[in-house]
Amino acid sequence: MRPVAISVDPPEVSRNLANKSGYTFPILSDPDAAVIRRYHILQPAGSPDEHDIARPAEFLVDSSKTVRWCNFTEDIRVRARADEMLAAARQLR
């Protein structure tokens, strides 16, 4: 399973985050929130400076691009935990 993180942060910001935290998985930038919009998970004016951002969402997508597991939190303080996501990935055969 390959984790991929996506946000509206520009590549430079994500690069800093990856360097600082030692992340080796891909972090992609969607500055205009175009993809976020297409996934219907836009939070209009959700950022501190009122830009459109993504509401937190996780999708486990198989090779046929079909969602096998997904999670949409109701509280930004509660996110999918690593063990939940790993358990979902382990169920794939």
Added chain:
Amino acid sequence: MFGIAALTCNGAFFVNAPLQRLFPWLSLLLAIVALSFLVVGARLLIVHPNVYRGRMLSVVLTVIALLPAGLSVFGFVTTRKLPSAAAAPQVGQQVPDFTLSDTSGKPVSLDQLLAASPASTTQSQASAPKAVLLIFYRGYW
């Protein structure tokens, strides 16, 4: 005291605890308990003004108690202000394709991510992954 406990509960989100889901409610509950104690205290002060002297101290303590309790309630409301994800792709549905820039500015597509070791990743994953976990986050880190 309960107000501070309510606020501490918010700090607990950074701990990857299995009971994480309960913390927002616990935080709200503690804030409500703190506020009820405040109401009881205020009533005692009005009913027996002679017994409970030291008004300055009570005012200071009230402010100290109100702050964390108020912050907890405020936090509870604001962190739950999220749009519905009802229209988002659900289990069994296909997700839309995309091509986005990675941290070095190189475009990466969903197809590439599903294929064996995309050139852009530093991960040395020889075979194609069984799945890709797309994690959309708020950003502004």
